[in-house]
Amino acid sequence: MTEATYTGALDLAAGAFLLTAVLIVWRRELSAIVRLLAWQGAALAVLPIIEGIYQREPAPIVVGVVVLLLRAVVLPILLARAVGTEDQERRESTPLVNTTASLLITAGLTVLAYAVTQPIIALDRSPTTRALPAVFAVILIAVFVMVSRRRALSQAVGFLMLDNSITATAFLITAGVPLIVELGASLDVLFAVFVLGLLTSHMRVAFGGTDLDQLRELRD
Amino acid sequence: MAAALQVVAVLAGAPLVMGGMRQVRARLEGRAGGGIGQPYRDLRKLLRKQQITPQGTTVVFALAPAVAAGSTLLIAAIVPLIALGSPLDSAADLFGVVGLLFLGTVALTLAALDTGTAFGGMGSSREITIAALVEPTILLAVFALSIPAHSANLAAIVSAAMQNPGQVFSPGSVLAFVALVIVTLAETGRLPVDNPSTHLEVTMIHPAMVLEYAGPKLAVVEWASGMRLTVLLALLANLFLPWGVAATDPSALGVLLGLAAITVKVAVLASVLAAGEVFIAKLRLFRVPELLAGSFLLALLAVTASSFLATTTQ
Numbered sequence: 001m002t003e004a005t006y007t008g009a010l011d012l013a014a015g016a017f018l019l020t021a022v023l024i025v026w027r028r029e030l031s032a033i034v035r036l037l038a039w040q041g042a043a044l045a046v047l048p049i050i051e052g053i054y055q056r057e058p059a060p061i062v063v064g065v066v067v068l069l070l071r072a073v074v075l076p077i078l079l080a081r082a083v084g085t086e087d088q089e090r091r092e093s094t095p096l097v098n099t100t101a102s103l104l105i106t107a108g109l110t111v112l113a114y115a116v117t118q119p120i121i122a123l124d125r126s127p128t129t130r131a132l133p134a135v136f137a138v139i140l141i142a143v144f145v146m147v148s149r150r151r152a153l154s155q156a157v158g159f160l161m162l163d164n165s166i167t168a169t170a171f172l173i174t175a176g177v178p179l180i181v182e183l184g185a186s187l188d189v190l191f192a193v194f195v196l197g198l199l200t201s202h203m204r205v206a207f208g209g210t211d212l213d214q215l216r217e218l219r220d
Numbered sequence: 221m222a223a224a225l226q227v228v229a230v231l232a233g234a235p236l237v238m239g240g241m242r243q244v245r246a247r248l249e250g251r252a253g254g255g256i257g258q259p260y261r262d263l264r265k266l267l268r269k270q271q272i273t274p275q276g277t278t279v280v281f282a283l284a285p286a287v288a289a290g291s292t293l294l295i296a297a298i299v300p301l302i303a304l305g306s307p308l309d310s311a312a313d314l315f316g317v318v319g320l321l322f323l324g325t326v327a328l329t330l331a332a333l334d335t336g337t338a339f340g341g342m343g344s345s346r347e348i349t350i351a352a353l354v355e356p357t358i359l360l361a362v363f364a365l366s367i368p369a370h371s372a373n374l375a376a377i378v379s380a381a382m383q384n385p386g387q388v389f390s391p392g393s394v395l396a397f398v399a400l401v402i403v404t405l406a407e408t409g410r411l412p413v414d415n416p417s418t419h420l421e422v423t424m425i426h427p428a429m430v431l432e433y434a435g436p437k438l439a440v441v442e443w444a445s446g447m448r449l450t451v452l453l454a455l456l457a458n459l460f461l462p463w464g465v466a467a468t469d470p471s472a473l474g475v476l477l478g479l480a481a482i483t484v485k486v487a488v489l490a491s492v493l494a495a496g497e498v499f500i501a502k503l504r505l506f507r508v509p510e511l512l513a514g515s516f517l518l519a520l521l522a523v524t525a526s527s528f529l530a531t532t533t534q
Contacts, residue, residue, distance in 0.1 A: 011390070022521070103513040110524060
C-alpha cells in the first residue's frame with residue numbers, strides 16, 4: 001500500500017466516521033440511529049486495519065477485526081432488540097433542542113474540534129494526527145447527543161458514540177492500543193450495553209416508556 | 221462559438237429535460253405519460269394564447285419573466301458546459317453565478333408581490349425563506365470546491381478536476397456534491413422541497429408565485445424554470461465529472477464531443493433525479509429548514525475536510 005492510498009483511505013474512514021455521527025444527530029427514527037451506529041463501528045474498525053496493512057503488522061488487523069465484530073455487529077443487534085415495538089417507542093420524542101438547531105450546534109462543535117486540536121497536530125504532522133480533528137469532533141457531538149436526547153436508548157447510542165470516538169482517538173494518536181487493553185475495553189462496553197438494554201426493557205415494563213424527562217420525580 | 225452553442229443547446233434542451241423527467245416519473249408510477257415532447261407542445265399552446273395582464277400590475281410584473289429567463293441564459297453562456305474559456309471567462313466566477321441565480325428568484329418574487337393576491341404573497345414569502353437558507357450552503361460548497369483549485373473561477377475548477385480525477389472521490393468533494401444536490405433541488409423547486417406538479421394551495425411554493433401569469437408570459441416563466449434546472453444539472457455534472465469538456469479554442473469535433481458528453485450527463489442525472497422523486501414525499505414546509513441546515517452542515521464539513529486535505533499535499 002502506497003503512502004497516498006494510505007492517507008486517502010485514512011481520510012475517507014475518518015470522514016465516514018464523522019458523517020455517521022452527523023447523521024445520527026439528524027435522524028429521529030431509533031432503528032435508523034442504531035443502523036448508523038453500526039456503520040460508524042465499521043468505519044472505526046477500518047482505522048486499525050488500514051494501519052496494520054500499511055505497517056505490515058498482524059496485531060492491529062486482529063484488533064480491527066475484533067472491533068468490527070463487536071461494534072458493527074454485536075452491539076447494534078443488542079440495541080436493535082432494545083428498540084421498543086410500540087409506535088411511540090420507535091421514534092425519538094421531540095428532542096430538547098430542535099433538529100435544525102442541533103445541526104447548527106454540530107457544525108459549531110466541528111469547527112471547535114478543528115480549533116482545539118491544532119496544537120496536537122503541530123506536535124507531529126503525520127497522516128494519522130491530521131485525521132484527528134474529525135474524530136475529536138465526534139467526541140463533542142457524542143456528548144451533545146447524550147445531553148440533548150430524551151429516550152434512554154438514544155442516550156445509550158450517545159454513550160457508544162463517545163466510546164467509539166475515544167477508541168478512534170487512541171488509534172490515531174498512539175498508533176494502536178495493545179490487544180489486551182482493547183479487549184478489556186471492548187468487554188466493558190459490551191457489559192454496559194447489556195445492562196443498558198436490560199434497564200431499558202425494565203423501564204418499559206415498569207413505567208410504560210423510556211422518556212427520561214418523565215422520570216424526574218419520585219412518586220408513591 | 222461554443223458559448224453561443226451552449227445558449228442554444230440549453231434553450232432547445234430545457235423542455236426536453238423536463239419532458240424526459242416527467243416521462244420517467246410517469247412510467248415508474250405505472251402511467252403512460254404525455255411523451256417526451258409534451259413540454260414543447262405546451263409551450264407552443266401557451267405562446268399562441270392571448271396576452272392577459274392582471275389589473276393594477278406594474279412594469280415589475282411585465283419584466284419579471286424576461287429577467288428570469290435572461291439571467292438563466294446568461295449563466296448558460298458563462299459556465300463551462302461544452303468548452304472551457306467562454307468570452308465572459310473573467311466573470312465566470314461561482315459567486316457571480318450564484319448571484320445571477322438569485323436575481324431570477326428575486327425577479328419572480330417581486331412580480332408575485334406586485335399582483336397583490338394572497339397566493340402571490342404566500343408563495344414569495346416561502347420562496348425567499350428557502351432562498352435565504354440555500355444561499356449560505358451554496359457559498360460554502362463553492363468555497364470547498366475552490367480550495368483544491370485555488371480559484372473560484374469555474375473554468376479553473378473544472379480544469380483542476382480534469383487534471384486530477386482522483387480528487388473527485390476525496391471526502392471534501394463528496395460532501396460538497398451531496399450538499400450541492402440538496403440545494404439544487406431546493407433552488408429549482410423539486411421534491412422533497414417543492415412539488416413541481418401540484419397546484420394544491422397549502423403546499424405549493426413556485427406555482428403559487430406564477431399563478432397570475434397566462435399565455436406567452438407563462439410560457440417564458442415555465443421555459444426559464446426548465447432552463448434553470450438544465451443549467452444547474454449540467455453545472456453539477458461538470459464540476460464533479462468534467463469528462464469530455466472541450467479545451468479553450470476547441471475544434472468543431474471537440475465542440476460536438478462536448479455537446480454529446482453534456483447531453484448524456486444531463487440525461488443520466490435527470491433520469492436518476494426523476495426516478496428518486498418517485499420514492500420520496502414532499503417534506504412539510506416546517507421540516508425544510510431542517511433539510512437545508514443538514515446540507516449547510518455537509519457543506520461546512522466539506523470545507524473543513526478539503527482545507528485539511530489541502531494542507532496534507534503541501
